[in-house]
Amino acid sequence: MQRKKFFIGLLSGFLLALSFPPYTFFPFAFIGLVPLLYVFNSVKRRWLLTYLVFFVYHYATNWWISSWQKDTDPYLFVSGFAVALVHPFFFMIPFALLNLIQKKYSRRISLWLFPFLWLAFEWFHSLGDLAYPWLTLGYTQAYNHFWIQIADIGGVWLLSFLIVLANVLILFFVEDVQENRLRKFGKIALNKYLVAFALVLIVPSVYGVFRSMDFDPSQLLKQQDVVKVGIVQPNINPWRKWDTSPESQIAIHLQVQDSLKRVNSDIDLFVWSETAVTFLSLDVNAFHDFSEFYRFLEGKSSILTGFADFRFLSSDEKPSFTTKFYLGDSSRPYNTYNSILLLNPDHSYQVYHKIRLTSFGEQIPYGEIFGFARSFLEWNVGISSWAKGNEQNNLRVKTQRKNFLVAPIICIESIYPGFCREFVHRGASLMVIITNDGWYDHTFGPLQHYLIATFRAIENRRFIVRCANTGISGFICPNGESLARAPQYRQIGIAEDVPLLSNQTIYTLYGDWIAYLAVAVALASITFTFFLRPKGAMAESHKRK
Numbered sequence: 138m139q140r141k142k143f144f145i146g147l148l149s150g151f152l153l154a155l156s157f158p159p160y161t162f163f164p165f166a167f168i169g170l171v172p173l174l175y176v177f178n179s180v181k182r183r184w185l186l187t188y189l190v191f192f193v194y195h196y197a198t199n200w201w202i203s204s205w206q207k208d209t210d211p212y213l214f215v216s217g218f219a220v221a222l223v224h225p226f227f228f229m230i231p232f233a234l235l236n237l238i239q240k241k242y243s244r245r246i247s248l249w250l251f252p253f254l255w256l257a258f259e260w261f262h263s264l265g266d267l268a269y270p271w272l273t274l275g276y277t278q279a280y281n282h283f284w285i286q287i288a289d290i291g292g293v294w295l296l297s298f299l300i301v302l303a304n305v306l307i308l309f310f311v312e313d314v315q316e317n318r319l320r321k322f323g324k325i326a327l328n329k330y331l332v333a334f335a336l337v338l339i340v341p342s343v344y345g346v347f348r349s350m351d352f353d354p355s356q357l358l359k360q361q362d363v364v365k366v367g368i369v370q371p372n373i374n375p376w377r378k379w380d381t382s383p384e385s386q387i388a389i390h391l392q393v394q395d396s397l398k399r400v401n402s403d404i405d406l407f408v409w410s411e412t413a414v415t416f417l418s419l420d421v422n423a424f425h426d427f428s429e430f431y432r433f434l435e436g437k438s439s440i441l442t443g444f445a446d447f448r449f450l451s452s453d454e455k456p457s458f459t460t461k462f463y464l465g466d467s468s469r470p471y472n473t474y475n476s477i478l479l480l481n482p483d484h485s486y487q488v489y490h491k492i493r494l495t496s497f498g499e500q501i502p503y504g505e506i507f508g509f510a511r512s513f514l515e516w517n518v519g520i521s522s523w524a525k526g527n528e529q530n531n532l533r534v535k536t537q538r539k540n541f542l543v544a545p546i547i548c549i550e551s552i553y554p555g556f557c558r559e560f561v562h563r564g565a566s567l568m569v570i571i572t573n574d575g576w577y578d579h580t581f582g583p584l585q586h587y588l589i590a591t592f593r594a595i596e597n598r599r600f601i602v603r604c605a606n607t608g609i610s611g612f613i614c615p616n617g618e619s620l621a622r623a624p625q626y627r628q629i630g631i632a633e634d635v636p637l638l639s640n641q642t643i644y645t646l647y648g649d650w651i652a653y654l655a656v657a658v659a660l661a662s663i664t665f666t667f668f669l670r671p672k673g674a675m676a677e678s679h680k681r682k
Contacts, residue, residue: 143176157197161280163277171311199271275296277300303338364406406534408442423448558645600612
């Protein structure tokens with residue numbers, strides 16, 4: 138009997154995995170947690186079971202992190218397995234909290250609180266250097282086009298909350314059927330479930346139909362101010378780019394850009410890929426002499442490109458764990474930043490330094506404490522220990538024809554809802570994502586990353602221009618649809634007219650409000666457990682009375 142329950146609970150891992158894109162079984166997410174919740178209190182090895190459920194969920198969806206390719210660095214290969222072993226422990230947190238409060242609350246009340254516990258966990262899991270919200274449950278609905286439109290109210294967090302709530306409702310329904318409660322209470326009980334399921338599943342979809350039409354790209358192109366943007370996808374081998382001539386890589390970008398110009402002479406903004414400009418010279422990367430670059434603009438267009446920015450420390454600045462010394466000279470400390478450089482035809486420029494860095498790939502988590510491990514936790518490709526930016530600033534595109542703000546987002550920054558929302562809240566009328574997903578070519582990774590970006594478009598109702606080294610590059614509409622996508626693994630340029638929008642959604646205005654609510658409810662529930670008597674003690678007290 139115990140073995141049977143164990144395997145019933147383990148089914149949750151497979152259901153959740155199959156619901157996550159690029160698998161198309163997104164309805165499974167609404168029942169994915171039911172088997173585990175159903176047996177959680179009655180199975181002996183509940184913690185082993187919970188770990189295995191989320192090991193299956195993680196590895197079946199994120200196996201590509203440790204995918205082996207011809208030029209793969211062994212560090213990346215090993216780190217993927219390490220993440221797969223460690224990450225499931227994080228998902229055990231909401232179940233540990235559920236177990237805690239069940240000691241004082243009834244099981245039903247505890248399960249009603251579970252969506253708040255889960256969402257509080259997901260939100261906290263998006264904070265700090267160890268954040269990894271890639272597997273947030275809301276992302277399972279990437280192909281559920283109309284239902285996910287409610288993200289403009291509460292972000293992907295609202296989607297996660299409703300998914301977990303649906304799981305709890307289905308669990309209650311199954312248990313009530315088994316225990317003949319529906320027969321006992323008749324139509325009243327059944328109608329309550331029908332109303333609840335309608336509120337969770339049908340009402341958001343109806344809302345989504347109308348909101349999706351509000352942001353139909355064909356209508357927005359007629360109604361809004363429009364800019365023409367060209368995406369330059371260079372298709373450069375990421376493992377070798379740091380060992381080859383940076384000039385030759387720039388030449389590839391220019392070659393693709395020139396081919397776009399021949400077809401589209403009125404492009405306002407060209408977007409190049411992440412770290413398209415590696416290290417050319419101190420004059421360029423440290424002292425920002427971009428005189429050679431301005432001739433590429435021809436007085437008409439701006440260029441937004443990935444850039445390796447070098448900044449020498451002043452004499453009164455204290456070196457950090459990311460500080461390096463130029464040519465080994467201790468008197469010349471500097472930091473390097475994974476950056477975006479915007480060059481305008483009036484010879485003005487702006488630089489944005491990436492703030493949300495990839496743990497173990499671009500930074501040592503909590504490096505101020507664990508900086509001593511730097512030599513063991515860096516890979517051997519490019520600059521693997523970037524300094525963290527400290528200013529979340531929009532960039533202003535200024536051409537003869539246009540003047541507008543863009544949100545500069547680099548790679549993994551696009552998986553953080555509140556972070557991306559802040560750019561739009563500060564006035565960005567267009568979001569630009571540059572990335573290099575070439576490390577994971579021919580795996581699920583690039584497509585998952587692209588689909589996650591569609592949620593940022595819906596949450597803030599902005600067009601997204603996404604340029605990836607080897608793909609997926611494309612234009613994402615405010616309703617999550619793709620206006621255009623470039624084929625992967627090809628050296629190609631694409632250009633589209635993109636509307637500039639200024640409206641602010643509820644999510645843009647109020648941010649992670651539902652996550653804050655979930656945290657408040659979770660903290661209150663946990664706090665009250667220290668003041669309530671155990672359930673058995675309360676029952677005994679009632680008997681005495």
